[in-house]
Amino acid sequence: MAELAYHRVYSQLTAQIKAGQYPDYRLPDERSLTDQFGVSRSTIKRALGILVSRGIVFQKQGAGTFVNPLYFKSKPLFNYTGDNIGITDSLVQDGQQQSIQVLHFHVQKAKDEIAQSLFLQPNDFVYRIERLRLVDGQPFMIEIGYLPIRLVPDLNEEVIQDSLYTYLEKEQHLQVTKSFLNISTEPSTASDQKLLQLKPNEPVGVMEGIFFTDSGTPIEFSRMRIHYKYMQYNSFVSLS
Amino acid sequence: MAELAYHRVYSQLTAQIKAGQYPDYRLPDERSLTDQFGVSRSTIKRALGILVSRGIVFQKQGAGTFVNPLYFKSKPLFNYTGDNIGITDSLVQDGQQQSIQVLHFHVQKAKDEIAQSLFLQPNDFVYRIERLRLVDGQPFMIEIGYLPIRLVPDLNEEVIQDSLYTYLEKEQHLQVTKSFLNISTEPSTASDQKLLQLKPNEPVGVMEGIFFTDSGTPIEFSRMRIHYKYMQYNSFVSLS
DNA sequence: TTCAACAAATGGTACGAACCAATATGCAAA
DNA sequence: TTTGCATATTGGTTCGTACCATTTGTTGAA
Known part of the structure; x- marks a missing residue:
């Protein structure tokens, strides 16, 4: 069973964040992610929506998407x-x-x-x-x-x-x-x-x-x- | 400020559920809701997604969308x-x-x-x-x-x-x-x-x-x- | 009567387009 | 240098289409 597109994006982004790939706590904008992952912006938004709902990142209109720095510091209970x-x-x-x-x-x-x-x-x-x-x-x-x-x-x-x-x-x-x-x-x-x-x-x-x-x-x-x-x-x- | 479409749908559905409009615990299918509310199916899905994430309803592919009967029984603390x-x-x-x-x-x-x-x-x-x-x-x-x-x-x-x-x-x-x-x-x-x-x-x-x-x-x-x-x-x- | 195959119903995934709203940036004027 | 405005950047909303996956109902053959 092929992995779903939005789930692949979610997993990879999570892994990247955990690996410290965004030291400035800032993710690329959604349109760039569209290119990077080769999926539509809707799919990117869906994946980011999961990250948001888990408190891993937050988004701000006009500004960008940012990693929640506390998330990985707090114990992963x-x-x-x-x-x-x-x-x-x-x-x-x-x-x-x-x-x-x-x-x-x-x-x-x-x-x-x-x-x-x-x-x-x-x-x-x-x-x-x-x-x-x-x-x-x-x-x-x-x-x-x-x-x-x-x-x-x-x-x-x-x-x-x-x-x-x-x-x-x-x-x-x-x-x-x-x-x-x-x-x-x-x-x-x-x-x-x-x-x-x-x-x-x-x-x-x-x-x-x-x-x-x-x-x-x-x-x-x-x-x-x-x-x-x-x-x-x-x-x-x-x-x- | 006009209320957002998906939020209007969410509010109305919540109100309908609270009012006991679905005694068989079953909501209309998404395509019917599209007609009823005069919005696209994407918007219906978004509204239903909120209801799902709050535990008010759950969905099952091929079967339908159902009210969680426990939700309104539990104390709303x-x-x-x-x-x-x-x-x-x-x-x-x-x-x-x-x-x-x-x-x-x-x-x-x-x-x-x-x-x-x-x-x-x-x-x-x-x-x-x-x-x-x-x-x-x-x-x-x-x-x-x-x-x-x-x-x-x-x-x-x-x-x-x-x-x-x-x-x-x-x-x-x-x-x-x-x-x-x-x-x-x-x-x-x-x-x-x-x-x-x-x-x-x-x-x-x-x-x-x-x-x-x-x-x-x-x-x-x-x-x-x-x-x-x-x-x-x-x-x-x-x-x- | 039973059961298997097919069809219909229903939610899931994915794409892409168009436009809106808030924020950030850069440039020009004071 | 500072301020204010125009513009670019970036996420937000909504629409519509197409097709897939699972479940349920129907129908016909054994």
């Missing part, structure tokens, strides 16, 4: 370069050893909030998966996930020892590419303190998320309680 | 509908009474992290503004902001009693439309507990942000400590 959107990828640094302890695993009827979030009928069944996640042997997150049994009929205790999304992608050919997240914080409960090795005054970060496949089907509702030292979320917001 | 990006706008609900107490206000040399974040030379001066923000009389956030003195030469104690960004927009014609945010959580300090009326085991949410004007100039570095009950952040993430 929010660099979604992979295919999937698993939370751990953004919380955990490269090279650290992740592991998973399954705390509970069973099937139940979806209760109200879960059913609503996952678009289920009141009597549909879901897996309830409670796991403790560790990095380099240190527990950092309690994760309770709910998945419709209909969408993933053959889950078992062995599968959920590893990354769920890797399994979904590899075995079920489901790509998880969208999510709603709600982030908040709470004092830790006794159970949190025990599992995450927290002192009584130390809090947890709480993330609730609904995750969707490519096609817009909600596939997981997840509630995560995160050791506060590991709770980090970066985001770039741009209006207009 | 983070719905940037105004011109500016001030934090209070997104944390505080409509109709609640906001007020501000100025705790400290002075000018100092920018220290390392601040200087780097705001793109300053080591000897440049910044305002340091420490404020306590309340909603309906209840303190909910301690905010320490740093602004380059060069960009806003005439700040004074009176101005910072009110919203800084409103002032910047009205008086300085600076629009703040972009930000990098980093969100985390910590146990509350003694000072937090006193100012925010927290119990010792209750935590604070921590938001650090760099805010940019339209033109990409960093204008504020802000460190916010938020009462945990007010700490709520919603986000929609979509890959690809």
Whole structure:
């Protein structure tokens, strides 16, 4: 499958920027890029639009297109370069050893909030998966996930020892590419303190998320309680 | 100034969706919308692209364009509908009474992290503004902001009693439309507990942000400590 | 009745043209 | 030297065309 034109331009520009090809933080104008890449200006605009939306560059009418110098200085916690959107990828640094302890695993009827979030009928069944996640042997997150049994009929205790999304992608050919997240914080409960090795005054970060496949089907509702030292979320917001 | 075509389409579609005009969660196909709105398909695609990027609808090749039913159910804490990006706008609900107490206000040399974040030379001066923000009389956030003195030469104690960004927009014609945010959580300090009326085991949410004007100039570095009950952040993430 | 092949519907990609709007530049006048 | 204006530069908007890719519906043969 030939790579799409706008994606090729986007990739190459990103690579050029990372390689420091624009030390003056200024990109060539769009019409020159049209010549350089041999595509239309519309395609250039599309590629630049992605760079803008990710906060890598910004544009100013009449002036030009400029690299956001902070982007590559800040830690790349929010660099979604992979295919999937698993939370751990953004919380955990490269090279650290992740592991998973399954705390509970069973099937139940979806209760109200879960059913609503996952678009289920009141009597549909879901897996309830409670796991403790560790990095380099240190527990950092309690994760309770709910998945419709209909969408993933053959889950078992062995599968959920590893990354769920890797399994979904590899075995079920489901790509998880969208999510709603709600982030908040709470004092830790006794159970949190025990599992995450927290002192009584130390809090947890709480993330609730609904995750969707490519096609817009909600596939997981997840509630995560995160050791506060590991709770980090970066985001770039741009209006207009 | 006449409204732009793609924006008109976006607004009207959003309004229609909110009004429940598509009970089957399905929008007309793009070519029909072209006729309905009297604009080209490119313009329709642009408007729909915004709806997609905000998670309001999703599209599927060969099938159609569908409303995301979860979008309007979730609490709109983070719905940037105004011109500016001030934090209070997104944390505080409509109709609640906001007020501000100025705790400290002075000018100092920018220290390392601040200087780097705001793109300053080591000897440049910044305002340091420490404020306590309340909603309906209840303190909910301690905010320490740093602004380059060069960009806003005439700040004074009176101005910072009110919203800084409103002032910047009205008086300085600076629009703040972009930000990098980093969100985390910590146990509350003694000072937090006193100012925010927290119990010792209750935590604070921590938001650090760099805010940019339209033109990409960093204008504020802000460190916010938020009462945990007010700490709520919603986000929609979509890959690809 | 079932299923496979075909057709229609629908979003995706790409091109190119024309013109507008904001900013930067250079030159001439003060 | 400084200021102000004309011009060039550069991104923004909109239109329209052509064709591709995926999904869904239809139809006819087995």
